[in-house]
Amino acid sequence: MLETLPVLQLPTKTWMPRLSFAPKYSAPRGDTLVVIFLRGAADVLNMVVPHGEEAYYQLRPTLGIARPDDSKKMKEQRAVDLDGFFGLHPNMISLLAAWQSKQLAIIHACGAPDESRSHFKSMELMERGIGDERGPASGWIGRHLATLNTGNPSPLRAVSMGDNPQRSLSGGVPVSALRSIADFHLGGDARALQQMRAALNYVYQNDELGQDTLSIMDTLQKLDPANYQSTNPQYPDSDFGLALKQTAMLIKAEVGLEVSAIDLGGWDTHFTQGSLNGIMPNLIKDLADGLAAFHADLTDYMGKLTVVTMSEFGRRAYENGSLGTDHGHGSMMMVLGGNVDGGKVHGQWPGLSAGQLIGPGDLAVTTDYRDVLSEVLLKRLNNPATHEVFPEYQPVMRNIFL
Amino acid sequence: MSLTRRDFLKLATFFSSAAALNACAPALRGFANKTPLNLLSAVEFTALNRITFGAKMEERARFAEIGLQAYIEEQLAFESINDLTLGLQLSNFSTLNMSANEIEAITNELFDGYNRRRPIHELRQATFLRQLYSQRQLYEVMVDFWSDHFNIFIEKEPIFYLKTVDDREVIRKHALGNFRDLLWASAHSPAMLTYLDNQANVKGAPNENYARELMELHTLGVNGGYTQNDVMQLARCLTGWSVKKHFWLGEFVFKPKQHADGVKNVLGLAIQESGQHEAEQVIEHLALHPSTAKFICAKLARRFIADNPPQEIIEKAAQAFLATKGDIKSVLRVILFDGLAFAQPKYKRPLNFVLSALRALNAEANGATLFKPLLRMGQLYFNWTTPDGYPDASEAWQGNLMPRWQFAFELIRNEIPKTTCDLNALLDVSPTGSLQSNADTLASLLLGAPLDRLFLNRMLDTIHSTEAAPEETLQIIAASLIASPAFQWR
Structure with a gap:
């Protein structure tokens, strides 16, 4: 079901033709996709807590998050119940509104088949969207952009909110990193700017990325980041908050944004990760409050927006001796958007009992992350080429979208 | 691409x-x-x-005068290159030569005029000045290479007072020395053990972080032939490898009481109970493992030659690595003399x-x-x-x-x-x-x-x-x- 697209007000005349190759498929632009990668292997068992499992509390006597009905704990120390079996970490309570509006879905025990438990290998395979290293070197988002012609000439078709473009974006169209929209200018007075621009335009005459950078500079100059007002809840004062806020700004400015890739790092919590306070709870709060603000800010745009969170793998089901968790396997994904079959924890729960854990004591994977992303591609991005985006993989539709 | x-x-x-x-x-x-x-x-x-x-102008002149091979040999013999001017510029950075204990003392809030940022700032600035002004450019390029290979994030607490020593005693000391010595020094480096949480790796409650990266990133490489079980067993060998918190704070210490008992099996080696020596045996084994030779040489080839360097050069360098038991200069000679002709743009x-x-x-x-x-x-x-x-x-x-x-x-x-x-x-x-x-x-x-x-x-x-x-x-x-x-x- 394709919706009619608003006519974009694009200053196309300054833009160079962008597609030097011919994408196999043509379709109107689908949703704006926001992909949030939680780097370092997020401890999802303390984010979406299986409070209905006794084994969880045996495995995590210190780190475990109390049951929603645990009368020995204060309310703010207990999980926030979602469905009688799973509950959110109390620092994620800000996401309850999105959950109750049925625009937030959770896919638990989700992940990749790779069992190296290596951050770097797992991230690489996941960002390239492949099962083993012999697959294509480009990234899954890059291949999505390269296979689908959406008739969108914007240099802001895909952006990376950070210092450098993510691996997942590679191989499609040139992608610019946007750490800060406010800093994305050359400085100087009008005359100096004109001189710099002319010289750069000249030396970059044959360079697509350079031309894109110039056009982005022109486009962003018209925005006014210092005075951007988000509707109500404030974004967290963090790099992640800024990345989401800038994404919202670009969406509202209708500059042709199709994909925004955002990293939130620091999840490799081997040591004193904290249960209710500390490193991990702070990260959870940054994530949840950021997403909640984004959701509230873009209420009117939710019908054309899909946000996905992912992480390279999950952490060991049992806590280690230093009040942290070692590398595990099964992870969790969240999908936020107006067309999500939300307010539900999707996926088959494999359980945390001895016979149900795998390897050294890890949550099993029952939903491949590529199933979720394939459904995003097919149902929300109008891209039928899932076999090219995820080569040698036959996705199973998990009905995460309505 | x-x-x-x-x-x-x-x-x-x-x-x-x-x-x-x-x-x-x-x-x-x-x-x-x-x-x-x-x-x-x-x-x-x-x-x-x-x-x-x-390239600076005078470096181009020297290169043109003596040619590639002689230039590289001159650079490899870095200790005989005069760097006095730089030394003078660095003499103001007093934390560069301090022990961790001293750095902690002057950055401690009990110290009058303390500044916790000072050691970080001085180390960053010194590194920059060395890269800009040192005549020993190849040496500094290798320092940069090993600083990435044995990467330590300086802002993780409390590494701000430990990294300076790691930089001096691990990276700079062995940058053009022997890989085995470099690895040995890194494994005993309080900054590394802290960064990868090994001070939390104790008997009955292992923490796998350092054990895994020691094999995955520092030696064998992710496809170098180790298993999850090897990670867990090496973590047991490394229990008790820690950092002093009092008296000579910031020094390496082995804590026998935190060390896991029993025989460990790592990479097919049966490691008999011998305290600190257990992990050291594994480190010796890892340092000269063929997978390590290949992994290190491939990384060097990528740095100096091309993102996809010729396989033959990597093989030849790996042979030199094994034949010389990890002599970094011998490996570099292969990479540079044989490899630079195949250089692709980076x-x-x-x-x-x-x-x-x-x-x-x-x-x-x-x-x-x-x-x-x-x-x-x-x-x-x-x-x-x-x-x-x-x-x-x-x-x-x-x-x-x-x-x-x-x-x-x-x-x-x-x-x-x-x-x-x-x-x-x-x-x-x-x-x-x-x-x-x-x-x-x-x-x-x-x-x-x-x-x-x-x-x-x-x-x-x-x-x-x-x-x-x-x-x-x-x-x-x-x-x-x-x-x-x-x-x-x-």
Whole structure:
């Protein structure tokens, strides 16, 4: 079901033709996709807590998050119940509104088949969207952009909110990193700017990325980041908050944004990760409050927006001796958007009992992350080429979208 | 995305051919009474840019005088290269030579005038000044390489008072020494053990973090033939490897009471109970493992030769690694002597970009004022959070041009505090020194060869059309060359 697209007000005349190759498929632009990668292997068992499992509390006597009905704990120390079996970490309570509006879905025990438990290998395979290293070197988002012609000439078709473009974006169209929209200018007075621009335009005459950078500079100059007002809840004062806020700004400015890739790092919590306070709870709060603000800010745009969170793998089901968790396997994904079959924890729960854990004591994977992303591609991005985006993989539709 | 020579020379049409270069030589007379600018072939220029942080004029002269092989040998014998001037510049940074205990003491809030940022700041600034001014360029390039290989994020608590010692006693001490000694020192380094949580790896409650990265990132590589069980067993060997918290705080300590009992099996070796010696046996085994040789040599080849270096060079270097039991210089000789001829363009990492501009134009800088631009470009010293170190592959760095452009213009206009770039001193600005000849000189310094005449003339027309004054024009040319696609590659 394709919706009619608003006519974009694009200053196309300054833009160079962008597609030097011919994408196999043509379709109107689908949703704006926001992909949030939680780097370092997020401890999802303390984010979406299986409070209905006794084994969880045996495995995590210190780190475990109390049951929603645990009368020995204060309310703010207990999980926030979602469905009688799973509950959110109390620092994620800000996401309850999105959950109750049925625009937030959770896919638990989700992940990749790779069992190296290596951050770097797992991230690489996941960002390239492949099962083993012999697959294509480009990234899954890059291949999505390269296979689908959406008739969108914007240099802001895909952006990376950070210092450098993510691996997942590679191989499609040139992608610019946007750490800060406010800093994305050359400085100087009008005359100096004109001189710099002319010289750069000249030396970059044959360079697509350079031309894109110039056009982005022109486009962003018209925005006014210092005075951007988000509707109500404030974004967290963090790099992640800024990345989401800038994404919202670009969406509202209708500059042709199709994909925004955002990293939130620091999840490799081997040591004193904290249960209710500390490193991990702070990260959870940054994530949840950021997403909640984004959701509230873009209420009117939710019908054309899909946000996905992912992480390279999950952490060991049992806590280690230093009040942290070692590398595990099964992870969790969240999908936020107006067309999500939300307010539900999707996926088959494999359980945390001895016979149900795998390897050294890890949550099993029952939903491949590529199933979720394939459904995003097919149902929300109008891209039928899932076999090219995820080569040698036959996705199973998990009905995460309505 | 593979990059061919052709991609590199996107500006190829702007460059003169090698033959035409000689014809252009008279245009370089602008250097009269300055150090003559030696023109190197494209291959030589690339080689020099791989073994330095960007070729300085005098380095080009020396290279042209003695040739590649002798130049590399001279650089490998780094201890005999006089670096006194740099030594004087660094003498103000007193934390560089302190023990962890001393650094902690002066950054402790009990100390009058304490400043917790001081050791971090001094180490960053010293690293920058060494890369900019040291005559021992290949040595500094290797220090940079090992700082990535044994990456430590300096902002993780409480590494701010430990990293300085790691930098001095692990990385700098062994950068051109023996890999086994380097690995041994790193494994006993309090900064590394803290960074990868091994002080929390204790009997009955193992923490796998360091054990895993020791095999995955420091030695064997992820496909080097270890299993999850090896990780868990090595973690048991490493229980009790810790850092002193009192009396000589910040020193390595083995705590027998925290060490796991029993025999351990790592990589097929039955490790008998022997305390600290258990992990040390494994470290010895890992240091000279064939997978390690291959993994290290492949990384070096990627750094010095190409993102996809020839397999034969890696094999040959790995053989040298094993035959010499990890002698880094012997490995480098293979990589450089056999490999540089196969060099493919590499996208400059931010440090290379900034330093090569400063070095080519003989600019002066104190470093501290460049930390912010480097951060925006994505590569401030010791600021990469994960243990894999800053990426090396070209592709990882493409897509963030704006901060590089900003730097180019700010540098040339002398808008960066404590950083001076004196074009007038560099060029002939007398009435006879034409804009063209100055532009040729700038292009030769920065890109290795003058610009194609037609390309330059059109560039001048473009700049003239913006009504730039002559002095502005020269600045715009210099800045545009630094900002240009060609200068992003080395």
